[in-house]
């Protein structure tokens with residue numbers, strides 16, 4: 001790569017939203033060719049800081065220096081022109097196009113009529129200078145998550161970025177994929193070709209790859225230092241202050257009768273070309289059944305079947321012994337609740353307030369679940385919201401804040417608060433701790449265990465094997481659309497589960 005990596009300094013950055021200060025006089029310095037981690041609990045201000053750097057937000061005050069010169073970044077194009085690029089948790093690639101096509105169209109200057117031979121030669125020349133590559137001609141949808149994330153990084157480098165902001169870049173990757181991707185990124189920083197600022201919640205990755213760390217807490221700088229000179233306890237203390245993480249509630253009681261049953265259930269997968277098939281899945285009252293698997297192995301389709309968004313081609317689904325198609329009336333009658341992935345988009349009304357979102361479930365249920373359309377009174381809604389905000393520790397400016405302005409982790413807590421309040425028989429959750437810091441993850445996991453101990457049947461679909469091993473009574477592995485393995489969680493061996501997850505076990 002030609003241009004050397006730039007340095008970046010943020011000096012006294014403050015960002016106010018109305019009378020709320022999301023970022024309070026925060027400074028951070030990333031020398032050229034270094035790998036800098038940005039840590040903080042959910043809502044600490046990490047995304048706000050990087051959005052100010054990238055020109056998505058205009059800081060209320062403060063300055064940015066790129067290569068020791070003041071940079072005026074009005075919008076993301078200015079940031080790109082200065083060599084700053086961003087890679088997100090979720091992919092931004094076009095799934096139906098190949099890697100080569102994705103790279104070429106990502107350039108703003110692509111002509112309407114593309115000379116593919118010339119573009120291909122240009123791409124090959126670019127890739128020849130890269131320490132890693134990805135298959136260029138397959139549709140991106142067929143690439144594994146690790147390959148997609150490598151392509152996101154290559155895309156930024158192809159666009160000329162020499163300073164990468166990585167926002168939880170390994171959330172959807174397996175630990176091996178994460179190490180491979182971050183290993184390549186690290187090598188680029190060591191060679192001086194790239195500077196990196198990475199938002200992460202994973203101490204393991206910070207420790208393995210970052211040179212320096214900055215920690216934010218409630219919008220303010222809480223600490224910084226060389227990673228090699230800090231212990232995990234030091235970093236945790238900076239993140240959380242004096243607050244300690246309590247120990248998890250013990251598992252109590254034994255499972256009762258089956259609440260959810262799927263038998264011989266077949267449904268099309270998203271491509272429409274394959275099928276998923278669940279021969280026999282039972283979740284009992286007072287039991288957590290974990291469905292482990294690498295993303296893209298039918299978990300999304302299974303969730304869609306369970307939530308009534310995907311039709312069964314054959315087989316049966318029952319809840320409490322009755323046929324179940326997940327209509328709203330059935331879900332209400334059988335006290336079934338869902339926490340889907342990305343709750344802001346899938347389980348919330350983003351423009352509505354926290355209080356309204358916490359009450360959403362009740363809008364069409366009437367005062368006593370009779371189905372009468374009686375809207376909750378404002379005062380009662382506000383009282384209830386305040387209770388849930390307190391007991392689930394939702395960090396918000398108040399019940400009237402729009403839910404889309406909450407940090408990711410706090411949206412998650414709000415959705416879970418709503419789904420777990422009231423009388424629940426079956427709870428279906430997908431990746432409930434995705435993107436959460438560890439104290440938020442701890443809080444959510446404790447709630448799930450508590451629900452189980454209270455007799456709720458919990459189906460936990462998760463890509464996080466540690467989470468499943470901690471919470472589940474039984475583990476099922478889903479691979480290529482089918483349940484390929486079942487084990488009691490206390491007897492399961494992670495390596496063996498990993499082999500089934502990868503589809504390698506007999």
Ligand SMILES: Nc1ncnc2c1ncn2[C@@H]1O[C@H](COP(=O)(O)OP(=O)(O)OP(=O)(O)O)[C@@H](O)[C@H]1O
Pocket residue numbers: 017020022040041042043044045046047048049395396397405406407408409410435437
């Ligand atoms: N556009 C906005 N309007 C109002 N408040 C906002 C806005 N964006 C963020 N905030 C608030 O600023 C605070 C910091 O949020 P931010 O998204 O930066 O946190 P974060 O550290 O990135 O958290 P997470 O780890 O959950 O992503 C939060 O309390 C959030 O509610």
